[in-house]
Amino acid sequence: MDLQTHKDHILENGFTVINNIFSDKELEKIDEVLKNIDASNENFRKSEDLFAIRQFLKELPEIKDLILNANMNAIIHEIFGEKYMAVKSIYFDKPEKSNWYVAYHQDLTISVDKKIEIAGFGPWTTKKNQFAVQPPLPILENIYTIRIHLDDTDENNGALKVILKSHAKDIYRPETIDWNVETEEICKVERGGAMIMKPLILHGSNRTTNGKKRRVIHIEFSDMELPGELQWSERLN
Template sequence: MSVKNLELYKSHILEYGFSVINGIFSDEEVERIIHVLEGIDTSKENFRKSEDLFAIRQFLKEIPEIKSLIFNDMIQRVIKEVFGEKYVVVKSIYFDKPETSNWYVAYHQDLTISVDKKVELQGFGPWTTKQNQFAVQPPLTILENIYTIRIHLDDTDENNGALKVIPGSHTKGIYRPETIDWTVETENICKVERGGIMLMKPLTLHGSNRTTNGKKRRVIHIEFSDSELPEQLNWSEKTH
């Protein structure tokens, strides 16, 4: 992958709010990641398990041995050259959408960040707390600076829950899904190959459909920011 190519992906995500780059992980690298995932104890409280979804919050904290497999040279280049020198991990989740999943997600923006505690701060709110984990909607400037990498461990298309996005919606501030004007907006299905990644700005309106082809969809979702929070508050998962 050349630097020239990365510039193309960078301009695409800035303009449209998303970009797909295939071939970031080899088959062997994907197999190593899956091997670690298959060996974990799934009974921990940060793990959510149902017929339709298995999820691990604070993924990189819970499974630290997987970090060296995820942050290969390619991913490190993407972070540095597409996002910026100062970007660090601030949130991580693992999703496993089983073959028979009826799980679907309506169009939405990712409007909250994970922090270490709840404090009253101007411009921060509303707050939610789940299992002693704190999430808050921060000022728009912080949300605008975040980038997400979604690492795909399976081929993903519209039949097993590939993300559908509304290009350019990340530039329109808080955009309520019920106000989407389909006479001006278009929908794009983000197909990603096994070992590929999808880059996204969290303000990009996105959703996913139910699985209809009997194939798994396993995704590692990692958010990055270069923003400093007010001194009373810390990112709950910030890693350097």
């Protein structure tokens, strides 16, 4: 893996795709843990279009060492930096018949442990005692997101589409996209590979049309400490 090339691609375009991070044997072990999930847990969201687990690494601690294998740790250290830690994790399972469509957006919030008034932080949302807030821009610009794919994913089963270089344009409202100047790219990822992106890149996904499921583990990383008494709610060194 030429990680410097991938690092350059992220800095310039806002994302990169690295395949073959996990072996077949490692993927089988991950599948095994996911098969035995208790879906009745109240932190898990279940509908016919989507099954999701928030605070994924906290909810399934036995999966952490399977996910953070040697290849993944090398990627985190070489591309992000030595002090990066996981600060948010979600598991998405979009079933074969899912018609789940996601409009273009940026990821503008972080998960924190409490709600307190701090200059530059807001607006806030609270769901089931979980707090999310939009932080100042430098905190968002510092985050890297890894999306690990447990199924082959392309334009026919909801692969992410991105607008190249949009991560470098601060807060970018989707309704102001100028399609005369912007370039869209579909990010195909193989089972056992990952898409790495900056949360400020405009991204979305189309509905599944080929009847194939798409399972993704989404993990966000930062090396910043939050100000005052505020802490990352899912911090995992």
